[in-house]
Amino acid sequence: MVAEALPKTLEAAPLVLGLQPAALIDNVAPVDWSLLDQIPGDRGGSISVQKDELDHILKELNTHISVAPLKKMAGGSVTNTVRGLSVGFGVATGIIGAYGDDEQGQLFASNMGFSGVSISRLRKKKGSTAQCVCLVDESGNRTMRPCLSSAVKIQAGELSKEDFTGSKWLVLRYAVLNLEVIQAAIRFAKQEGLSVSLDLASFEMVRNSKSELRKLLESGNIDLCFANEDEAAELIRGEQEAGPEAALEFLSRHCRWAVVTLGSKGCIAKHNKEVVHIPAIGESIATDATGAGDLFASGFLYGLIKGxxxxxxxxxxxxxxxxxxxxxxxxxxPENWQWMNKQLQLKDLPVPAIHN
Structure with missing residues (x-):
């Protein structure tokens, strides 16, 4: 399969690179209980579906949506983080991965390019682009149904040293199915002097492939690790000490910066011997929890970049x-970037010098 990459010789290397092996389009819609009752699987969480199931859900959505139209956008944890850094913080970012030669792939590339993210490291391949349906109930909880099985993605052998030259950070999301390409990316990143940030993805991912994850962490190649409370609990399940503090301690033994987010209770973080506990921001109303951890990572990385x-x-x-x-x-x-900038001002934190 021949993969086309856009030329990158004329651009400066992005400060932050994200690895999203398979480009992904999110189909986001507000729904009521009656539709969720017709979707296979439990409410909440994420269960992979086949293409025919995805098409069925999208068809059902078209007949049910009355409150607001379906929103289609480039999705995925790493996508959210690098797009947030670009649009909200003015940081030069790029994305490494592959997208299909279909309508969804074109949408992914154009959405990222429009957001100022360099797409010259994206490979275009013959085939379909991954999609996910994100169903959001009136409480802001989401039910995810990703369709990834037949989607194109970048392989470890397609990466090159030049993809990483001149950048400072590599952003990754843990996935055991992508472990080979993740490890290859880390090898190149370390050869080129990049720091590596890893998000633990989900408690199911941690539970189902804990030994591989711990080996990755214990390699010493992960500089910054983000875990939410559930992922942290899963990471150290069965050990004498449990709880987020014990998970933070485990992560900090292997990573220069360790962060455990605690939802409405804020977050705890450790660097060297310093430990901080920061309360959650009180002024935020949850319409949809999608991307909260990803955008937290955008802000945290911006803080590290700014010293x-x-x-x-x-x-x-x-x-x-x-x-x-x-x-x-x-x-x-745009309105919510303005809201963020106001919160930064109120807390005497640096406001990015860009116009959203």
Whole structure:
């Protein structure tokens, strides 16, 4: 299969690179209980579906949607983080991955390009682009149904040293199915002097492939690790000490920066011997929790890039994470970037010098 990559010789290397092996389109819609009752599987969480199931859900959505139209956007954890850094913080970012030669693939590439993210490391392949249906109930809880099985994605052998040259950070999301390409990306990143940030993805992912994950963490190649409370609990399940503090301690033994987010209770973080506990931002109304952790990572990384203290990095993350949950989907609206900037001002934190 021949993969086309756009030329990147004329552009400066992005400061932050994200690895999203398979480009993904999110189909986000507000729904009521009656539709959720017709979708196979439990409410909440994420269960993979086949193409015919995805088409069935999208067809059902078209007959049910009355409150607001279906929103389609480039999705995926890493996508959300690098797009947030670009649009909300003015940081030069790029994305590495593959997209299909279909309508969804074109939408992914154009959405990222429009957001200022360099797409010259995206490979176009013959085949379909991954999709996910994100159903959001009136409480802001989401039910995810991703369709990934037949989607094109980048392979480890397609990466090159030049993809990473000149950048400073590589952003990853843990997935055991993508472990080979993740490991290849880390090898190139370390050869080129990049720091590596890893998100633990989901408690199911941690539970089902804990030994591979712990081996990755214990390699010493992960500089920054983000875990939410459920992922943290799963990571150290069965050990004498449990709880987020014990998970933070485990992560900090292997990573320079460790962060455990605690939802409405804020977050805890550790760097060297410093530990901070930062409360959640109180002024945010949750419409849709999609992307909260991804945008927290955007803010935290921006803080590190700007040389802020550990506590300040957490506070910026709290503001950016709070901004995305005020609307549907993992892409922050212009109004909510303005809301974030106001929160940063109120907390005497640096406001990005860009116009959203």
């Amino acid at each position: 802020l203290s550990l506590a300040e990095c957490c506070k910026v993350g709290s503001c950016s994470g709070g901004s995305v949950i005020r609307a549907l989907g993992g892409e922050v609206t």
